[in-house]
Amino acid sequence: MKFPSKFLTTKRFWIIIILASLTASIIAACNPTNFKSAAAQVPQLVMSILSDPKTFNYALSSESPNIFGFTYEGLITENYETGKVEPALAESWKISDDKLKIVFTLRENLKWSDGEPLTVDDVVFTYNDIYLNTEIPTDTRDVMRIGESRKLPIVKKVDNRRVEFTVPEPFAPFLRSTTGAPILPAHALRKSVKTKDQDGKPQFLTKWSVDTPPDQLIVNGPYKLERYDTSQRVIFRRNPYYWRKDAQGNSQPYIERIIWQIVESTDTALLQFRSAGLDTVGVSPDYFSLLKKQEKQGNFKIYNGGPAAGTSFVLFNLNKGKRDGKPLVDPIKSRWFNNVEFRQAVAYGIDRLTMINNTYRGLGKPQDSPISVQSPYYLSPQEGLKTYNYDPVKAKQLLKKAGFKYNDKEQLEDAEGNLVRFTLLTNSGNKIREAMGAQIKQDLSKIGIQVDFTPLAWNTYTDKLSNSLDWEASLLGLTGGLEPNDGANVWSAEGGLHMFNQKPQAGQKAIEGWEVSPWERKIGELYIQGARELDEAKRKKIYGETQQITQENLPFIYLVNAYSLSAVRNRFEGIKFSALGGAFWNIHEIKITK
Secondary structure (H helix, E strand, O other): OOOOOOOOOOOOHHHHHHOOOHHHHHOOOOOOHHHHHHHOOOOEEEEEEOOOOOOOOHHHOOOOOOOHHHHOOOOEEEOOOOOOEEEOOEEEEEEOOOOOEEEEEEOOOOEOOOOOEOOHHHHHHHHHHHHOOOOOOOHHHHHHOEOOOOEOOEEEEOOOOEEEEEOOOOOOOHHHHHHHOOOOOHHHHHHHHHOEOOOOOEHHHHOOOOOOOHHHOOOOOOEEEEEEEOOOEEEEEEOOOOOOEOOOOOEOOOOOEEEEEEOOOHHHHHHHHHOOOOOEEEOOHHHHHHHHHOHHHHOEEEEEEEEOOOEEEEEEOOOOOEEOOEEOOOHHHHHHHOOHHHHHHHHHOOOHHHHHHHOOOOOEEEOOOOOOOOOOOOOOHHHOOOOOOOOHHHHHHHHHHOOOEEOOOOOEEOOOOOEOEEEEEEEOOOHHHHHHHHHHHHHHHOOOOEEEEEEEOHHHHHHHHHHHOOOOEEEEEEOOOOOHHHHHHHHOOOOOOOHHHOOOOOOOOOOEOOOOOHHHHHHHHHHHHHHHOOOHHHHHHHHHHHHHHHHHHOOOEEOEEEEEEEEEEOOEEOOOOEOOOEOOOOHHHOEEOO
């Protein structure tokens, strides 16, 4: 992807599911001609997204694209140029000597987009009534759980400008975990949290859907939602009450309006960018050569942030459970998928270098770890991380060792004579991912495995992955970042994104016979230890062990780490491009020049 940059997604790791687009998530476009006259009147940025937002309620969102990177801020933020934590709504913070308390001091005179004061009471409400409220199914809670007890922090008001967070034990990621948790307006949401519907659930669960009129959405970020036309566009307008000012005292952000065009065709996006209808486009490998030749003529620059922070992978459904007495996965196939030698053979059977050269046009590197290469906790192959270079001979040896055999047509069969065949799903409309799936199908046929590669419409795809759990194998990706604990909800067996062996989430049907393997449980335990450890060298060693276990057991078979590439018009000043944040993570500082 150009993986979604900070303003397209929040920092939270779960953003994933929906990396529906990888590169495509920011490179689809609709015809913006309706806004050309308006463009001459106000400074604006025209971008594109792959699909419509699914909700305007931050706490209930687990998908990208979403509006929240533009519309909300938390107490602190990350600088994606330096990787450091910086003040946001809180002007400062102090950590106690025993590392069990953090006191944040809010800036003075903060306001919501409706002009109401933003206070410590909003902070306490946001955490206690929403993020830490077990009646509200929010993924934000997962990254705040601490230790074996999985306890949550205690949040209380100190005075009118200070709020105190108390943790039951030292929790190294806690400061960074607050960077991805926006503060929400108590005066607009408290009633919906306290009031129950006819089923006894908080009305908050239906609050601020995509049908909500934009003027009813109260925000604190640099932009507020001005307009949403389903399947066409999302329009943001500068928030006049946003707190940031530059050194000369001028209000930020400088860009008055941002327009997201919505369309599912990356080819259309390219055409719109080349005809100056878009100001930026994610550069997929198949577009790179063409756009590179046109940089000067088109008055734009292609930024290369190096390997992107996210991941791409194949995973099998390892869930052994049943619903209503019916296995989620065919028991015959479940035995294959849960055989580690089978998964390792599949990993050896995928030619990632050919994938880089053909699909990615050489603009990527093999990927071997769930932790971003930018993270100080990343374990490289040079440091001993297990890798799976293309080796079909070794793949066949592993399969035979696991009890599989080949018939006279060189087709793979299990010990009972069942032909090895499974369906690999991904989201349709993503040319890169569809090309990857086509190659995987071809590669695995060389070791006797028949793959039915099936791209699906996004909503159908995600329903299978996260709700019905009716799938066999899948190809998708996760966003990344500097702090491994942001992935706690992926690696905790009870986490909301433990997708390779998903426990039913709130409101879903029960699963009978759900099992957690010892290696799976071990990774979850190590993530707890890593979060508890304050010594950086020891933390790196702990997360190194988690990476070794994931590469040995392959819940995710990692593929390619694409380069982070975006083309941006030269009329934008202040771009600080990074693989972590993209081109517009510092949107408040960016100006439009004549």
